[in-house]
Amino acid sequence: MNAIHLRKRLAVGAVAGLAVVGGVVGLSAYAAPGTEAEPIDAVTVAEVQEGGVRGASALTHEAALAVLDAAQDKAAELDQRVTVAIVDRSGNTVAMVQGDGAGPQSPDSAEAKAYTAVSWGRATSDLTEAAEGEGATIADIPGTLFLAGGVPVVYDGAPIAGIGVGGAPSGDIDEEIALAGLAALENLDG
Structure with missing residues (x-):
């Protein structure tokens, strides 16, 4: 988006x-x-x-902040200037941090990767082949981005959020940073 x-x-x-x-x-x-x-x-x-009425699971703001902190810490460790975005199950951005020196394209990239990851419940790096080919593909869906750097947050077997990272020179680095943010959720006190 x-x-x-x-x-x-x-x-x-x-x-x-x-x-x-x-x-x-x-x-x-x-x-x-x-x-x-x-x-x-x-x-x-x-x-x-x-x-x-149905209930929906969502990240708490404490969990979102932990993801953002862990991802930006990993970016600093890798000497990368990135933006980290978190979207909820509906694709709405709930948290974002644009790191110092991150490019102006990085917020849009991070949001689109997070949106794509939560939409399909898979890492964006796993979806790149499905977005390639002749004719219409899933890449034609507005707001999506099929570059590595987006990972879903899964709770009770269903995606509840997406973490997207944009700004590193390669999607593999963006994904490594996103995974560091995801790992922070395992260390939260419940």
């Missing part, structure tokens, strides 16, 4: 959220001076039954 598209989504979401909050708060803000505003009751549109 490119940065411009993500910024548009964030801007639209923020404006919509402000409009809702402004509408609710604004009703009491425009009460006549010296009068007390009536509280607004929430309106229930539909009560969702237990069978209509």
Whole structure:
């Protein structure tokens, strides 16, 4: 997902959220001076039954920070300037660090690799052959990048996040850094 598209989504979401909050708060803000505003009751549109809701596993922010730290530590050890991105199961970026000196293309590359890894539940290096060939391939799917450097985070047999690294001169180095971030999850206290 490119940065411009993500910024548009964030801007639209923020404006919509402000409009809702402004509408609710604004009703009491425009009460006549010296009068007390009536509280607004929430309106229930539909009560969702237990069978209509599913739980989803996601990384905690502590886990995401551990991944970012471990990956950037590995990048420093390898003398690489990279960006590390983490996306959730829906492909939304939940954390990102652009290392000092990382190229301007590295955030987009890292996000796309993370998105690709979580989408297929496999390392992007394992998917490069499927993206090659004549005619339409999986490489035609928007927001994907089939270069090494993206790894999925799997919990209870299903991908719940993707880690992507962009900016090293080779995808193999990006993947080594991503794997260092993934390994940090094994050391978390549960």
